Amino acid sequence: MAGGFAVTKEPGTDRFAQRFHEAGFSVLAFDYRHLGESGGEPRQVARVGEQLADWRAAIEYAGTLPEVDPGKIAIWAFSLSGGYIFPVAARNPQLAAAIAQTPNADGPAAARNAARHQKPSTMLHFTGRAILDALGSLIGRPPRLVPLVAEPGTVALLTTPDAQRTNEALNPGNQYPDWLQLVAARSALRVTLYRPGRHAPQVKVPLLVVVADQDQSALAAPSIAAAGRAPHAELIRVPGGHYAPFLEQHEPVVEAELAFLRQHLLNQPATTPRQTGAAGEAPVVQLRRGA
Structure with a gap:
């Protein structure tokens, strides 16, 4: 398990990891390099290629733990990291299951939508800072x-x-004061062009995609489309914004994720009612609070 963009493992995974652990699953949560408790200089830099390599290393390490069956490993992430689930699952067909929660499946689409909620002059200022940061990195600034x-x-x-x-959603009452909620401006340049959902057709493992219908940070439509292209995907849709699975929709989402893990890691029959999607679409479950 890993947190979202520049979100360290504790605020990013604790709430779900605790429920998974209580249900009997071993959980390995990790920080990407340059963030949190992981090494790497300079700090607070997020690079897509490096983070995908960190996923590969985490999966390999998990398989060496004495209590872990290497054939029963699942992966979970949300937001930008949720988008990583598509290429990581595609490149690791030995995985037993994968969960992409409110994933950013299409960086350009998300960036265009985000621009609607920012002042044009500020967007230009941000872009300039990101470019200067990238150039400065070449000479060690x-x-x-x-x-x-x-x-x-x-x-x-x-x-x-x-x-x-x-x-x-992630840090109520400043529960995680060590989480530095800052990131290198250069990190945004690659992310805005990254389209991990394009890997969905190559995902051969069981895949659960959770989307929030009113998500304005990682749009629902690209993730719904990606789920429809994955051969063994199920789609869960909940009302609300990006953090609905951490807030008002937490209980139905975590219960659905646990049912999915039990089915594919413990071979227990699915108990969550399924709706059959139309041709070319992933089966859909509509969850509501208290469902």
């Missing part, structure tokens, strides 16, 4: 950091309405 989330008009990675609930 320290990263130019920007906040992960801020109000529109502030130079920040995200200013979408549902992103404003980041602390409520």
Whole structure:
């Protein structure tokens, strides 16, 4: 398990990892290099290629643990990391299952939508800072950091309405004071062009895609389309924004994810009612609070 973009493992995974652990699953949560407790300099830099390599290393390491059956490993992530689930699962067909929760399946589409929630002048300022940061990295200058989330008009990675609930969802009451909610501006350049959902047709393992219908940070439509292209995907749709699975939709989502893990890791029959999708679409489950 790993957190979202520049989100360290504790705020990014604790709430779900605890439920999975209580259900009897071993959980390995990790920080990407340059973040949290992982090494790597400079700090607070997120590079897609490196993070995909970190997933490969984490999967390989998990398979060496004495209590782990290498044939019963599943992967879970959300947001940008949720998008990584598509290529990681495609490149690791030995996995037993994969869960992509509110994934960012199409960076350009998400970036265009995010621009609607930012002032044009501020967008230009952010782009300029990202380019200068990238150029500065070539001569060893320290990263130019920007906040992960801020109000529109502030130079920040995200200013979408549902992103404003980041602390409520991931860090209530400043539960994780060591989480530095800053990232190198250069990190955004690659992410805005990254389209991990294109790997969906190559995902041969059982895949669960969870989308929030009103998600403004990682759009639902590209993830729904990606689920439809994956041969063995199931799709869960919940109402709400990006963090609905951490907030008002947490219980139905975590229960559906646990049912999925039990089915594919423990060979227990599925107990969650399924709706059959149309031709070319993933089977869909509509979840509502209290369902």
